[in-house]
Structures are given as C-alpha cells and as structure tokens.
Amino acid sequence: MIKRxxxxxxxxxxxxxxxxxxxxxxxxxxxxxxxxSEAIFFKYNxxxxxxxxxxxxxxDV
Amino acid sequence: MxxxxxxxxxxxxxxxxxxxxxVLFLCTxxxxxxxxxxxxxxxxxLLKCRPSFISLQVCHFSNGAGTRWNIKKSMYxxxxxxxxxxxxLLYALEQSVKAYDWPLHPPAYNWSHSGVLDAYDHASIRxxxxxxxxxxxxxxxxxxxxxxxxxxxxxxxxxxxxxxAEFQVCIQDGPNEDGEMFMRPGKVSDxxxxxxxxxxxxxxxxxxxxxxxxxxxxxxxxxxxDYIFSMLNGYTDADDIPAGVEIxxxxxxxxxxxxxxxxxxxxxxxxxxxxxxxxxATRSQLTKDxxxxxxxxxxxxxxxxKLWLIKFLILIDTSGHP
Numbered sequence: 465m466i467k468r469x470x471x472x473x474x475x476x477x478x479x480x481x482x483x484x485x486x487x488x489x490x491x492x493x494x495x496x497x498x499x500x501s502e503a504i505f506f507k508y509n510x511x512x513x514x515x516x517x518x519x520x521x522x523x524d525v
Numbered sequence: 526m527x528x529x530x531x532x533x534x535x536x537x538x539x540x541x542x543x544x545x546x547x548v549l550f551l552c553t554x555x556x557x558x559x560x561x562x563x564x565x566x567x568x569x570x571l572l573k574c575r576p577s578f579i580s581l582q583v584c585h586f587s588n589g590a591g592t593r594w595n596i597k598k599s600m601y602x603x604x605x606x607x608x609x610x611x612x613x614l615l616y617a618l619e620q621s622v623k624a625y626d627w628p629l630h631p632p633a634y635n636w637s638h639s640g641v642l643d644a645y646d647h648a649s650i651r652x653x654x655x656x657x658x659x660x661x662x663x664x665x666x667x668x669x670x671x672x673x674x675x676x677x678x679x680x681x682x683x684x685x686x687x688x689x690a691e692f693q694v695c696i697q698d699g700p701n702e703d704g705e706m707f708m709r710p711g712k713v714s715d716x717x718x719x720x721x722x723x724x725x726x727x728x729x730x731x732x733x734x735x736x737x738x739x740x741x742x743x744x745x746x747x748x749x750x751d752y753i754f755s756m757l758n759g760y761t762d763a764d765d766i767p768a769g770v771e772i773x774x775x776x777x778x779x780x781x782x783x784x785x786x787x788x789x790x791x792x793x794x795x796x797x798x799x800x801x802x803x804x805x806a807t808r809s810q811l812t813k814d815x816x817x818x819x820x821x822x823x824x825x826x827x828x829x830x831k832l833w834l835i836k837f838l839i840l841i842d843t844s845g846h847p
Contacts, residue, residue: 497843501835505828509644512637514677517648520802521681 629780631748631755638820639750642835644828645821651679652800653818656811658692659798661739664731664789666719669740670822673713678821685713693718732775734788743816743823750816756781757812760791 475485510516637646654675657667672689676682689711696715699706711718721727727735737745746752759781766778772786779787793811800806821827 493843497836497839501832501839504835505642505644505832508642512644512646512648514647514679517651518681521684523681523683 628783628785629755629759631751631781634751634754636750636817636820638817638827642831644831646817647679648802649814649817650675650821652802652804652810653814653816653821654679655798655800656793656815657739657818658688660792660811661815662692662717663720664727664736665739666721666736667717667740667822668719668738669716671714671716672711674825676713678825682713689713689715732788736789739819739822741823743820745823750820752781753819754812754816756787757791757793757816758809 475481506513506515636643637649638644657665672685672692676685680688691711693711693715695708696711696718697706698709701707721730724735743749743753748755756779759779761778761780766772770778770785772778775790776786776788777790778785793808793815795808796806797811798806804810824830
C-alpha cells in the first residue's frame with residue numbers, strides 16, 4: 465500500500481511539505497534544465513557566439 | 526499594388542508558419558515516441574490500468590449509442606477529407622501561380638545560422654554592421670535597431686559608445702531647463718539615425734525610388750537571406766543586359782529583383798571597406814556579412830528561440846506520460 469510508504473509519510477501527507485517540495489522541485493528542475501540546455505547550445509555553437517570572440521575586443525584594464 | 530503586397534505578406538507568413546510547423550511536428554513526433562516507449566514499458570505496475578477501469582470503458586462504449594457513434598465518425602472522416610482535399614487544392618493552385626513570376630529564383634545557401642540549433646556567427650554580425658555603417662547607411666535607414674542592442678552581441682559597451690557618438694555627431698534633443706532645444710552627440714540609447722528626414726527627401730535623392738528600411742527586410746522578401754545575397758551580387762554588366770530591355774538613367778539590370786530593373790546602384794565592391802579583424806573584404810564576403818547582420822536585425826531573438834527548443838524537448842522528454 466502506498467499509504468505507508470516512506471515518501472507519503474515524509475512529503476505527501478501534509479499540504480505544507482507537499483507545496484514546499486513542489487516549489488523546490490520546480491526551482492531545481494528549472495535550474496537543471498536551463499544549465500543542461502545552455503551547455504548543449506554553447507557546445508554546439510562553440511566559436512560563433514559573442515562569449516567566444518569577446519576577448520578580442522575587451523580592453524583589459 | 527495591394528495584391529502584390531498581399532501576396533508578399535502571405536508568402537512571408539507562409540514561410541514563418543511552415544517553419545513553426547516543422548518545429549511543432551518535431552515536438553509532437555518526439556512526444557509520441559516517448560509515449561510509445563512508455564507504453565512498451567507497460568509492465569511497470571504503476572502504469573498498468575486496473576481491470577475495473579478497462580471494463581468501465583468498455584461499458585461506456587457499448588451502451589446502445591453505437592450507431593450514433595458510427596454516424597458521427599463517418600461525418601468527421603468526410604469533413605476531414607473535404608478540408609484536407611480543399612487545402613491541398615488551394616496549395617497546388619497557389620504554387621502554379623508562380624509560373625508567371627519571372628524574376629530569377631535565388632539558390633539556397635547554407636548560412637552559418639540556418640540549422641535548427643545554429644546560432645549566428647557573431648564575428649560576421651560585427652563585420653556586417655561595419656558594412657551597413659560605411660555603405661548602406663548612406664541611403665537605407667535601420668529604424669528599429671537602437672545602438673544598445675548590439676552591445677554584447679557584436680560590440681562591447683565602450684566600442685558602442687564611440688560608434689554612436691561618431692555615427693551622428695549632432696542630434697537634436699531637449700528641451701533643457703530654459704525650454705530650448707540643443708544639439709548633442711549620439712548615445713547608445715538612440716536608435717540608429719536615418720539618412721533622410723522623410724520619404725520625399727529619400728526619393729528625391731535616389732531618382733524617385735525610396736530605399737526601404739532594412740530592419741525587417743530579410744523576413745520581408747521571399748527567399749529571405751538567399752534573395753538579399755543573390756540580389757546584391759546579381760548585377761549584370763552593361764554589355765550583358767538582354768536585348769530589348771530598356772534601362773533608364775540611374776537604373777540597373779538585376780535579374781533577381783522583381784521587374785529586373787532596380788534603382789539601387791551596385792553598392793558593394795572588393796575592398797570597399799577594410800575589416801578590423803583582418804578578414805579579406807571581397808565582395809561576396811562583404812555581402813555575406815551584411816546579410817548575416819540584417820538577418821540578426823530581423824530576428825534578434827532567434828538564438829533564444831533555438832535555446833528554448835532544447836529546453837522544451839528536454840522538458841517533454843522528462844515529463845513524458847501516456
């Protein structure tokens with residue numbers, strides 16, 4: 465039975481922990497997906513983006 | 526005139542809709558793939574339907590409404606076939622209209638940004654801006670691009686400050702605290718200043734033809750980047766103009782331009798400017814760079830869009846549920 469499960473006792477039983485988990489999960493998932501997709505995009509386009517050519521033009525103080 | 530404009534409008538929208546459709550199709554296909562995989566893993570206890578649920582569904586469909594369901598189904602099929610056939614017919618008719626469209630069609634070039642995930646070549650945007658600034662800006666405005674938009678795209682903030690100040694040495698601003706207008710040099714927050722104050726002045730200076738604004742020109746012409754590139758490189762020498770074509774004073778023969786006679790003189794030549802990164806400034810290089818720059822002007826959000834596609838696919842994949 466799912467009722468006695470560890471997750472149920474820890475999270476789903478109370479609304480407070482449930483909402484907290486959803487919010488934290490959302491933040492973590494979004495950060496992870498952002499970082500992964502940016503890594504894919506930057507790797508795929510290496511050498512073409514502004515970050516890759518910027519060093520030619522920024523005057524170091 | 527209205528018809529020509531309308532046709533161009535439809536043409537432009539059609540490419541946009543089709544490219545979005547292909548992305549949508551990709552996403553949907555991906556979604557169904559995930560669904561199929563999850564279905565195959567149906568042995569997992571969590572995903573299995575309980576028997577009671579299935580029998581409930583069966584009851585629902587065999588409660589005597591069978592015939593009505595069948596009629597409805599055939600109706601939907603007929604409507605679907607009719608709509609599908611009609612749109613296929615319309616599409617075919619629209620395609621054949623092109624037969625009397627007689628400008629030369631540009632070949633499809635492999636742009637550095639044309640792939641589904643390809644970003645712009647920012648070094649090329651930078652060179653293209655120099656070409657616009659030193660050549661095209663004498664006649665063409667770029668009304669929708671402020672200087673600041675190029676910061677961290679192709680120029681640093683300091684470079685852009687200098688460029689904005691020398692692009693327009695005097696610009697009217699004000700009023701100041703005495704209620705008077707005053708002159709100041711350009712700032713990064715200004716939009717790129719137009720060469721002519723109004724269309725009449727532009728026409729008067731160009732034999733009656735108005736040079737169009739270039740901000741959205743890449744999306745606004747059929748063939749997009751390929752067309753602009755071919756047109757800028759497609760001028761015909763005076764000796765090679767086909768017999769019978771009348772070229773008036775100040776006009777030029779260009780088979781890619783609708784009507785083939787264009788009022789713009791060929792703007793680009795080898796080494797018309799010098800690049801600061803040492804790239805040889807041949808005519809086709811200059812053209813490629815300015816077209817990349819104009820493409821960025823038309824859709825500066827393109828890279829964000831492609832990044833979002835990756836995010837979207839990851840999200841669909843991780844949340845795939847039948």
